[in-house]
Amino acid sequence: MLLFCYAGISDAAQNIRIEIPEVVYVQGDSFTLGQVARISGGNNRTRKALADVQVFADRGRLSRNEVLRAIQNSDASDARIELHMPQFVRIEAPAYEGNFTEPRELRTPSSLAPVIKSLASWEGSVEVSASSPVPDGRLIDPASIVPGSSAVTLRFQDDDGRVRALNVRLTWLQNVMIASRNIKRGDRITAGQLISRQMKITRPGMYASTPGEITGFTANKNIKQGEPILLRDLTSSNMLKRGRQVKIVARLGGIRVTADGILLEDGRPGDWVKVRRADDKRVTLRARIIDENTVEVHVE
Numbered sequence: 001m002l003l004f005c006y007a008g009i010s011d012a013a014q015n016i017r018i019e020i021p022e023v024v025y026v027q028g029d030s031f032t033l034g035q036v037a038r039i040s041g042g043n044n045r046t047r048k049a050l051a052d053v054q055v056f057a058d059r060g061r062l063s064r065n066e067v068l069r070a071i072q073n074s075d076a077s078d079a080r081i082e083l084h085m086p087q088f089v090r091i092e093a094p095a096y097e098g099n100f101t102e103p104r105e106l107r108t109p110s111s112l113a114p115v116i117k118s119l120a121s122w123e124g125s126v127e128v129s130a131s132s133p134v135p136d137g138r139l140i141d142p143a144s145i146v147p148g149s150s151a152v153t154l155r156f157q158d159d160d161g162r163v164r165a166l167n168v169r170l171t172w173l174q175n176v177m178i179a180s181r182n183i184k185r186g187d188r189i190t191a192g193q194l195i196s197r198q199m200k201i202t203r204p205g206m207y208a209s210t211p212g213e214i215t216g217f218t219a220n221k222n223i224k225q226g227e228p229i230l231l232r233d234l235t236s237s238n239m240l241k242r243g244r245q246v247k248i249v250a251r252l253g254g255i256r257v258t259a260d261g262i263l264l265e266d267g268r269p270g271d272w273v274k275v276r277r278a279d280d281k282r283v284t285l286r287a288r289i290i291d292e293n294t295v296e297v298h299v300e
Helices: 044-051 064-072 109-120
Strands: 002-006 014-019 023-025 030-032 038-041 054-056 061-063 079-084 088-092 125-130 138-141 151-157 163-179 194-201 217-219 234-236 245-252 255-263 272-277 280-291 294-298
Touching: 014 044, 038 044, 054 064, 061 064, 064 079, 109 125, 109 163, 245 272, 245 280, 272 294
Parallel strands: 014 079, 023 088, 245 294
Antiparallel strands: 002 079, 002 255, 014 038, 030 054, 061 088, 125 163, 138 151, 151 163, 163 194, 217 234, 245 255, 255 272, 272 280, 280 294
16 A cells, blocks of 8 residues: 655655555564665655654554654655555564574575565565675664665674674565567567566566466557566556455545555446445445556545
């Protein structure tokens, strides 16, 4: 679920993107936004101000409203904030704490890859490189890592309580669907047009990783043989059936909000259909189908 919150209205406002995954690994109920979110865009001062914002979880969940409240009370009032997170994020204690006990000779940067994957909830692969060996002690920070981050500082604490930092660079890899032949605009995607290839990823969620995710979709641009297929370059021409779960998008001024919904009528992309909120059967809306998973409501 996404929510776009524009904290400022100036034409010169900075554009800041904040991404928080569905599950974050952090100790306690109070932590900074920088510990659980990937913050990009804007200048260093604004990003640091947002990273230092304190947020509070309630019974193991961090709510979107809590993040919005914290942002609104921060020193980033001149920024235009684009927040990507579910309604609630699950907070879990780091599974790795106290478990990173490999013998010293095995503690190379590459041995950190499983830990990085766990902290990021990443199903692909990750390569880790560093300019120095892994310090003695257990890994104590960070509590979570956002997939796609190019670098991160790891902190280790030894038995004497001394903390040492290690800067590592991260390369994220994922299986991506590649066009095995030229695909023309308007063509429907078939499994025979696709091959799988592992690629470096900087922005997760841009590519399909299996043929089943895009088979039957229609290309809205020409795709050359050997090119990775971007999800944004495809639309679904399939009939969406009544009862399908979709994401409802609504815009009002500078705010864009989404909610989970249910189709009440059959339709194809471009059609106007009735939908209802998944959490409230009484709320029925008229929306236009954008793609297989999204409908848009226009609010006057």
